[in-house]
Amino acid sequence: MHDLLEMAAYAALGAGLAGLAGWPAVRLLRRRSLSLSLFTVALVTVLAVAAGTIAVAQAMFLSRHDYGVVVVVLCMGSLVALFVAWLLGRQVAIASRQLTRAARTVGSDAGFAAPEVPLSSELSALGAELAATSARLAESRQRERALESSRRELIAWISHDLRTPLAGLRAMAEALEDGVADDPRRYHARIRLEVDRLTGMVDDLFELSRIQAGALTLTLSRVSVYDLVGDAIAGAYPLARERGVRLVGGGIEPAPVQVDSREMTRVLANLLVNAIRATPVDGTVAVAAWAAEREVVVSVTDSCGGIPEADLPRVFETGWRGGAARTPRAPAAGEAGAGLGLAIVRGIVEAHEGRASVHNVLGGCCFEIALPSASG
Ligand SMILES: Nc1ncnc2c1ncn2[C@@H]1O[C@H](COP(=O)(O)OP(=O)(O)OP(=O)(O)O)[C@@H](O)[C@H]1O
Numbered sequence: 001m002h003d004l005l006e007m008a009a010y011a012a013l014g015a016g017l018a019g020l021a022g023w024p025a026v027r028l029l030r031r032r033s034l035s036l037s038l039f040t041v042a043l044v045t046v047l048a049v050a051a052g053t054i055a056v057a058q059a060m061f062l063s064r065h066d067y068g069v070v071v072v073v074l075c076m077g078s079l080v081a082l083f084v085a086w087l088l089g090r091q092v093a094i095a096s097r098q099l100t101r102a103a104r105t106v107g108s109d110a111g112f113a114a115p116e117v118p119l120s121s122e123l124s125a126l127g128a129e130l131a132a133t134s135a136r137l138a139e140s141r142q143r144e145r146a147l148e149s150s151r152r153e154l155i156a157w158i159s160h161d162l163r164t165p166l167a168g169l170r171a172m173a174e175a176l177e178d179g180v181a182d183d184p185r186r187y188h189a190r191i192r193l194e195v196d197r198l199t200g201m202v203d204d205l206f207e208l209s210r211i212q213a214g215a216l217t218l219t220l221s222r223v224s225v226y227d228l229v230g231d232a233i234a235g236a237y238p239l240a241r242e243r244g245v246r247l248v249g250g251g252i253e254p255a256p257v258q259v260d261s262r263e264m265t266r267v268l269a270n271l272l273v274n275a276i277r278a279t280p281v282d283g284t285v286a287v288a289a290w291a292a293e294r295e296v297v298v299s300v301t302d303s304c305g306g307i308p309e310a311d312l313p314r315v316f317e318t319g320w321r322g323g324a325a326r327t328p329r330a331p332a333a334g335e336a337g338a339g340l341g342l343a344i345v346r347g348i349v350e351a352h353e354g355r356a357s358v359h360n361v362l363g364g365c366c367f368e369i370a371l372p373s374a375s376g
């Protein structure tokens with residue numbers, strides 16, 4: 001027992017000294033390559049085992065032959081251990097080099113190209129994280145590109161829509177100035193109409209920019225959808241009468257909603273004006289409202305003959321105005337628009353945590369807005 005303790009002390013002393021020698025190496029290697037660290041760990045282990053074994057062998061006064069056998073066995077074991085450590089280190093180095101190369105493809109158009117070599121579980125987790133980051137980057141870049149192109153398109157359209165009426169205004173003003181206008185009163189009325197239309201367009205642009213910048217501050221109050229729809233119908237009635245369109249508001253439930261009345265009136269007015277404009281003379285625009293599960297739905301159904309299925313997903317886009325050419329219609333027709341109305345509708349409804357949608361029905365289309373219910 002005493003012998004065994006003595007041997008353990010010698011072994012611990014030898015291994016401890018080797019370990020102590022290895023400690024500075026571990027600290028020095030903190031910033032060096034992982035493969036070098038792995039090799040050093042193996043080397044320190046081998047040295048510790050060898051030092052302990054040799055210390056014990058010395059203490060046991062082994063014969064030269066037995067001592068030689070111990071040294072040879074130690075050398076062989078050490079060589080194999082160091083070779084395996086080197087192989088492992090090389091494998092880790094290759095995998096991390098490949099992952100570094102793959103990391104350069106993060107966010108590229110082709111997407112993240114994962115390394116072909118097998119990776120350790122930690123490096124695989126890192127690779128999966130890089131792939132997910134790359135996908136997120138690609139998605140946001142695509143969104144940014146789409147936003148940028150729609151913004152550019154909108155600016156081009158708006159400047160086109162502004163340029164033509166401005167040229168008309170200038171021509172009318174010059175005619176009045178030169179005294180060559182045959183009917184100055186008619187010119188004045190036209191100028192006023194154009195200015196009103198341009199003011200409406202600028203107002204819509206301002207509202208849309210507030211919505212898109214997230215600067216729309218809602219003053220919420222609890223109101224009955226019956227009153228909201230009633231007011232909107234009353235506001236749109238003159239236009240419907242002028243256009244020979246029947247405006248019917250049957251089936252409106254008095255469900256309570258928590259909304260900004262001003263903004264919601266704007267939403268309903270946009271929907272009604274669109275529906276009336278799209279409906280031929282003698283056609284019908286029907287407004288309905290009902291309480292569904294946890295929401296209140298308002299629908300505006302017109303007799304426009306339906307919107308082409310391919311266009312349905314685009315109607316709420318900023319600046320989209322159907323397949324029609326973007327030439328401003330005559331102001332006298334009272335229907336010149338910039339394609340901003342439905343984008344404003346969706347923006348305001350979504351700011352209320354609601355949904356705006358459209359689908360075709362028999363003979364027309366139906367715009368629906370769903371608002372969170374304020375009851376219960
Ligand atoms: N009720 C509807 N029925 C058929 N088509 C519609 C209806 N509402 C909108 N549209 C189509 O969607 C397009 C976009 O509508 P939106 O209200 O955004 O713009 P706009 O009415 O053309 O102009 P603005 O509303 O800015 O004056 C319209 O030009 C029209 O082609």
Ligand SMILES: [Mg+2]
Binds near residue numbers: 342
């Ligand atoms: Mg509109």
